[in-house]
Amino acid sequence: xxxxxxxxxxxxxxxxxxxxxxxxxxxxxxxxxxxxxxxxxxxxxxxxxxxxxxxxxxxxxxxxxxxxxxxxxxxxxxxxxxxxxxxxxxxxxxxxxxxxxxxxxxxxxxxxxxxxxxxxxxxxxxxxxxxxxxxxxxxxxxxxxxxxxxxxxxxxxxxxxxxxxxxxxxxxxxxxxxxxxxxxxxxxxxxxxxxxxxxxxxxxxxxxxxxxxxxxxxxxxxxxxxxxxxxxxxxxxxxxxx
Numbered sequence: 362x363x364x365x366x367x368x369x370x371x372x373x374x375x376x377x378x379x380x381x382x383x384x385x386x387x388x389x390x391x392x393x394x395x396x397x398x399x400x401x402x403x404x405x406x407x408x409x410x411x412x413x414x415x416x417x418x419x420x421x422x423x424x425x426x427x428x429x430x431x432x433x434x435x436x437x438x439x440x441x442x443x444x445x446x447x448x449x450x451x452x453x454x455x456x457x458x459x460x461x462x463x464x465x466x467x468x469x470x471x472x473x474x475x476x477x478x479x480x481x482x483x484x485x486x487x488x489x490x491x492x493x494x495x496x497x498x499x500x501x502x503x504x505x506x507x508x509x510x511x512x513x514x515x516x517x518x519x520x521x522x523x524x525x526x527x528x529x530x531x532x533x534x535x536x537x538x539x540x541x542x543x544x545x546x547x548x549x550x551x552x553x554x555x556x557x558x559x560x561x562x563x564x565x566x567x568x569x570x571x572x573x574x575x576x577x578x579x580x581x582x583x584x585x586x587x588x589x590x591x592x593x594x595x596x597x598x599x600x601x602x603x
Contacts, residue, residue, distance in 0.1 A: 365410040365482050369393045370400045370426070371444065372418055376467070380413060380444070383471040384478065397421035401429075408439060411481055416445035416456070424459050431460035431530055437517050440481045444469065454567060457557065460530050507540050507600045510584055521582035531556065532575040535568075536598075539588065543600030546591050572596055 367384055371377040372395040381391045392409070394400045396419050400412075412430075416423040423443060430436040442463040443456045453464045462484075463477055504513040511520045517533060519526045528536065534556045539547065547555075549565035557567075576585040587599045 364388050364390060365478075366390045366407075367392070367411050367413065367478070368400065368403060368409040369413045370395075370397065370418065370423065371413070371415045372396060373415070376415075376444075379471065380474065383475055387475050387479075389478075395419070397423070397426040400426065404430075404436060408436060411440045411442070411478060413442050413444050413478070414461075416443055416447055416452075424456060424461075427456075427460040434517075437530070438514075440484075442477060442481060444474070450564070457567075458529075458531065463557075505537075505540055507543055507598070508584075508587065510540070510579075510582075510587070512537055512540055521579075521584060524582055526578055526582060526584075528578045529574065531571050532578055535571055535575055536579075536588075539596065539598035543598045546594045546597045548595040552595070568596075 367389050369377055369380050369384075369391060371380065371393065377393045377395070381393055384391045392403065394403060398420055414423045414426065418426070421429075423445070427441055427443070430439055430441065441461050442465060443461045444465050444467060445452070445456075446467045447456075448466040456464045462481055465474060465477055504511060504515065506512075509522060512518075512533075513520075514537060517530075519528050519533065519536065535552065538552065538555045549568040552568045553565065556571075572588060572590075576588050579585045579588065589597050589599050591597060
């Protein structure tokens with residue numbers, strides 16, 4: 362795993378040091394900050410490869426910060442892992458639907474934390490590190506166009522002709538998986554693994570919720586029927602005329 366630039370936003374000094382020590386031993390460059398406001402100042406200058414973020418911060422919450430990052434084109438694709446004592450399934454779903462890519466519960470195993478970080482970095486496109494250079498991760502997939510619908514993972518835009526469709530981060534990733542294999546049936550378990558990662562434990566109904574949101578986002582351009590439910594099996598993208 363190439364060295365990555367990682368921003369840790371955590372106000373508990375002991376947890377901050379534990380994370381920094383173990384990520385540093387794994388070969389990564391780590392910066393730590395105790396709150397959302399100081400993190401935003403750092404992010405104005407350089408975008409890291411990944412953010413580890415506590416939910417409960419002084420001032421602006423970690424969840425509010427994630428939503429803010431997802432609203433900005435420059436940080437929309439920035440991988441974010443929530444590290445928090447909030448452990449219920451409802452909390453995990455709230456974090457993931459709010460824009461986080463992973464959710465890890467305190468107290469945690471340092472080895473598991475490093476493994477989850479590496480899993481996120483492998484799935485993420487390369488980004489500019491603190492020095493402004495490239496950190497060396499593999500790039501995103503190429504843009505894909507099927508049936509007049511174009512998805513570009515580099516710009517995180519979905520276009521239906523000249524019209525841009527507004528998709529949430531999870532819905533974008535879900536559409537990316539489905540469009541790259543038109544006609545192939547993806548089970549809910551497969552979609553959970555490919556979109557959320559196998560380190561995140563969620564119920565399969567989470568997929569149904571996001572498929573519904575994806576269809577709603579595609580509806581203004583008339584593409585909602587291309588996301589087809591295959592009873593008892595899962596979902597597929599219909600590339601031919603629907």
